[in-house]
Amino acid sequence: MKAEDTVNRIRGALGPHLAGFEQKSEHRVYLRVAPETVTEVSELMFEEIGARLQIMTGIDTGEGIEVLYHWALDDEDCVVTVFTVVDRDAPELESIASFCPAAEWIEREIWELLGVEFIGHPDLRHLLLSDDWPEGNYPLRKDCRRRVSSDRADERAAVAADAPPTGGIQP
Amino acid sequence: MTRRTIIPIGPYHALQEEPEFFKLHVEGETVVGLDIELGYNHRGIEKLSESKTFEETVFLVERICGICSTSHPIACVQAAEDAGAVPVPERALFIRSMVGELERIHSHLLWLGLAGHFLGFNTLWMWAWRFREDVLNVLELITGNRNHYAMMKPGGVRRDILDTDLPTILDLLKGLDQPLQTFRDAVLEDPLVHARTKGVGVLSKELAVAYGALGPTARASGYDIDVRRDHPHAAYDKVEWDVVCTKNGDVFDKAVVRILEMFESVRIIAQCAEQLKTVRGPVDSNPQRIAAGDGIGHYEAPRGEVFHYVRSDGGNRPLRHKVRAPSFMNVPTNRETVPGGSVADATIVLAAVDPCYCCTERMAVALDSPTGERLWGAQELIRMSREKTFRLMDESGWRGPAPPEEMKM
Amino acid sequence: MESRTVNGTINALTRSLNVFHLAGSACNNCDIEILDALTPRYDLERFGITLVGSVRHADVILLSGVFNRKSRLRMLEVISQAPRPYLLVAIGGCPASGLMFRDSYNFFAAPGDYVPIDAFIPGCPPKPEAIIAGVVTVIGALRAGEVVPRCMTEEVAAYAPPTADLVGGASAATPETAT
Numbered sequence: 119m120k121a122e123d124t125v126n127r128i129r130g131a132l133g134p135h136l137a138g139f140e141q142k143s144e145h146r147v148y149l150r151v152a153p154e155t156v157t158e159v160s161e162l163m164f165e166e167i168g169a170r171l172q173i174m175t176g177i178d179t180g181e182g183i184e185v186l187y188h189w190a191l192d193d194e195d196c197v198v199t200v201f202t203v204v205d206r207d208a209p210e211l212e213s214i215a216s217f218c219p220a221a222e223w224i225e226r227e228i229w230e231l232l233g234v235e236f237i238g239h240p241d242l243r244h245l246l247l248s249d250d251w252p253e254g255n256y257p258l259r260k261d262c263r264r265r266v267s268s269d270r271a272d273e274r275a276a277v278a279a280d281a282p283p284t285g286g287i288q289p
Numbered sequence: 290m291t292r293r294t295i296i297p298i299g300p301y302h303a304l305q306e307e308p309e310f311f312k313l314h315v316e317g318e319t320v321v322g323l324d325i326e327l328g329y330n331h332r333g334i335e336k337l338s339e340s341k342t343f344e345e346t347v348f349l350v351e352r353i354c355g356i357c358s359t360s361h362p363i364a365c366v367q368a369a370e371d372a373g374a375v376p377v378p379e380r381a382l383f384i385r386s387m388v389g390e391l392e393r394i395h396s397h398l399l400w401l402g403l404a405g406h407f408l409g410f411n412t413l414w415m416w417a418w419r420f421r422e423d424v425l426n427v428l429e430l431i432t433g434n435r436n437h438y439a440m441m442k443p444g445g446v447r448r449d450i451l452d453t454d455l456p457t458i459l460d461l462l463k464g465l466d467q468p469l470q471t472f473r474d475a476v477l478e479d480p481l482v483h484a485r486t487k488g489v490g491v492l493s494k495e496l497a498v499a500y501g502a503l504g505p506t507a508r509a510s511g512y513d514i515d516v517r518r519d520h521p522h523a524a525y526d527k528v529e530w531d532v533v534c535t536k537n538g539d540v541f542d543k544a545v546v547r548i549l550e551m552f553e554s555v556r557i558i559a560q561c562a563e564q565l566k567t568v569r570g571p572v573d574s575n576p577q578r579i580a581a582g583d584g585i586g587h588y589e590a591p592r593g594e595v596f597h598y599v600r601s602d603g604g605n606r607p608l609r610h611k612v613r614a615p616s617f618m619n620v621p622t623n624r625e626t627v628p629g630g631s632v633a634d635a636t637i638v639l640a641a642v643d644p645c646y647c648c649t650e651r652m653a654v655a656l657d658s659p660t661g662e663r664l665w666g667a668q669e670l671i672r673m674s675r676e677k678t679f680r681l682m683d684e685s686g687w688r689g690p691a692p693p694e695e696m697k698m
Numbered sequence: 699m700e701s702r703t704v705n706g707t708i709n710a711l712t713r714s715l716n717v718f719h720l721a722g723s724a725c726n727n728c729d730i731e732i733l734d735a736l737t738p739r740y741d742l743e744r745f746g747i748t749l750v751g752s753v754r755h756a757d758v759i760l761l762s763g764v765f766n767r768k769s770r771l772r773m774l775e776v777i778s779q780a781p782r783p784y785l786l787v788a789i790g791g792c793p794a795s796g797l798m799f800r801d802s803y804n805f806f807a808a809p810g811d812y813v814p815i816d817a818f819i820p821g822c823p824p825k826p827e828a829i830i831a832g833v834v835t836v837i838g839a840l841r842a843g844e845v846v847p848r849c850m851t852e853e854v855a856a857y858a859p860p861t862a863d864l865v866g867g868a869s870a871a872t873p874e875t876a877t
Contacts, residue, residue, distance in 0.1 A: 142582065142583070143371075143374075145520065146371065146583075146585060148583065170498075170501055170514070171501050172501070172587070172594065172596050172613065173596055173598075173611065173613040173617070173618075175598050175609070175611040177600065177608070177609045186598070188585065188596070188598065190519075190520075190587075192514050192519040192520070193519070195519060195520050195521065197520075197585050197587075199583070199585070218499070219499045219500050219501075219621070220499065220500050220501030220618060222621065223617060223621060224613075224617070244328070245327055245328070246327055246328050246331040246804075247328060247331070247768075247804070248328055248767060248768045257333060257336055257803040257804075258335065258336060262803070263803070328766075328768045329722065329723060329766070329768050329769040329772070330723045330724070330763075330766070330769070331723070331766055331768070331804050332723055332764060332766055332799045332802050332804060332805065333799070333802035333803045333804045333805070334799075334802075336802065336803060337798065337799065337801060337802055340801070348798070349798055352725045352727075352797075352798070352822070353725060354725055354726065355724075355725040355726040355727025355728070355729070355730055355823065356726060356727070356730065358725075358727065399730065414737075415737055418733075418734065418737040419737060419739065422734070422737070422739045435731075435823075435825065436727045436730075436731075436823060437727060437822060437823070
């Protein structure tokens with residue numbers, strides 16, 4: 119495995135912070151850390167190891183919100199994913215955007231779609247959703263959904279109900 | 290206190306026909322700030338994917354973007370294959386690379402045409418897109434559609450390429466040889482193109498690394514990354530080709546990288562076509578299940594790395610499907626490259642990252658003008674960009690890039 | 699409205715056409731195919747059909763994309779500024795029905811349901827030949843008096859996109875009270 123030395127170096131540097139380790143294949147490694155350590159770990163990956171932040175993924179697992187940081191080791195054909203799990207009812211993590219501009223937009227996205235508060239983010243506001251999106255409605259959470267009608271007439275009536283009193287397209 | 294003007298670009302009929310909103314903060318002729326507002330394209334694809342099977346989701350992600358239409362499917366199926374340790378037959382790998390590289394050529398020609406249009410070279414636009422049609426013809430021949438090819442599936446590809454189609458593909462490549470060379474020479478040597486693009490919109494390598502820039506946007510700044518070489522997949526480690534990387538980080542270099550990359554794509558396709566004559570066998574390993582686990586698939590789309598992550602629980606749908614298009618990383622770099630330049634250059638600098646807003650679903654920025662200045666729209670900004678070119682034409686007598694007389698259209 | 703008067707006005711729509719293209723939450727494939735129709739292989743410009751940059755000059759408005767909650771507001775604003783008569787043509791499957799994006803949390807309704815579309819050109823994307831064929835069909839129907847642009851008799855209502863159909867979260871409406 120090309121990245122073996124680097125991965126061992128990361129494991130060594132993380133020391134007791136490393137709560138879980140899985141080498142899924144020669145090219146895929148998954149490391150679990152505690153939420154309080156994400157800044158330190160990200161600094162290690164970005165500044166010391168020189169990995170490239172590909173993106174972050176947020177997942178509502180039902181028990182918590184899992185946030186995964188995907189780091190590419192381009193010289194060694196490996197993706198190292200560092201993940202942590204935060205509490206679903208009060209999810210918060212420290213923002214890494216101050217030293218890793220690549221994270222700025224994705225932290226905003228994870229905040230608005232999953233509700234994770236990124237403390238210290240320079241500009242935590244809506245990225246994709248409109249500013250009047252209902253508060254507390256986090257679309258990627260498993261309990262958030264759109265009530266879908268399979269009946270087109272039902273849908274058209276919903277549209278018509280929103281039309282102004284005079285005029286408007288007749289469904 | 291200098292006066293500032295806000296110029297919105299978008300959201301409709303904006304630079305790339307896409308609804309993204311840029312607001313430039315301008316002092317006189319100089320852009321001093323840039324805001325980007327997104328949201329006009331967001332279709333909730335990641336959530337929709339959770340209600341699709343692993344095969345169905347490929348059709349969904351294909352429609353993230355019409356131009357890099359096979360890039361998302363390739364990354365998506367690779368993620369599923371990574372999660373489930375699904376083998377892919379060798380013949381399918383060559384077909385994947387072939388379709389992907391054909392797409393790269395048509396995407397770069399598209400960009401070249403749009404860049405020409407924004408700079409005022411409509412001849413270049415028509416010329417680039419005319420040859421793009423030939424590439425689309427071949428894609429239609431082998432996949433059934435000019436775009437949205439529906440070629441990829443976890444485990445391989447959906448349809449084989451016939452031996453009888455290989456000569457047509459090779460004829461296309463031969464037919465592209467002359468036009469690509471002419472593009473390279475006419476565009477890259479043209480003094481007017483130099484005047485409009487050299488030193489314009491420079492992104493330093495340090496900033497490219499900090500923002501995680503990708504694709505030609507990164508390689509033009511000397512950030513030498515290419516998923517095809519760094520994380521070999523499909524057939525990229527089975528054929529000979531070179532990564533194109535320059536170092537100045539300006540709009541000109543971004544054009545150089547894209548133009549020269551097309552030659553490499555031609556090389557790759559030719560080798561894949563050769564291999565398909567002898568590498569036989571199935572094109573689909575037909576997996577019945579994606580085993581539980583996490584999978585990551587990434588692919589070098591024309592704009593840079595496209596990244597897909599899936600989590601499977603052993604069932605037939607992803608528990609979670611994360612999609613990250615390259616423009617998500619590249620568009621923020623505009624914050625560094627647009628301010629400091631002139632308003633007339635804003636158009637081409639914004640276009641130089643080859644933004645694909647539908648992929649990114651992001652873009653725009655605006656600030657309210659406190660002075661209530663009249664706001665200029667996208668059309669006017671494009672007009673200002675073209676007028677700068679016409680001014681330079683008058684001053685210098687240069688005419689801009691044009692196809693040579695003997696080139697048949 | 700007198701059909702003769704309408705037909706008199708409509709004839710203006712059957713000559714050189716100014717086309718305004720409005721894309722909303724599109725994958726851009728249709729958008730590129732529309733532009734392709736202008737390029738040398740198909741060359742619509744030889745028929746006097748040109749793309750214009752402002753809806754105020756539009757004879758034909760082409761819609762592409764699903765128009766999500768955010769962009770449909772813009773679309774309604776833009777269309778309400780279009781001077782009549784104009785033809786509203788939906789390109790591709792998305793504006794007709796929303797296609798596979800119908801169930802998305804960011805989708806409310808397909809333009810086909812709330813703006814007066816005169817013609818649908820299906821496809822994903824429709825090839826430039828299909829787009830041309832569709833436009834030619836509509837123009838032929840106009841000339842023959844078979845079709846009157848819907849904008850002449852129907853209003854485009856501008857109303858805010860509701861989010862009451864979203865379920866879950868602190869302040870979302872319950873299914874019983876949602877429309």
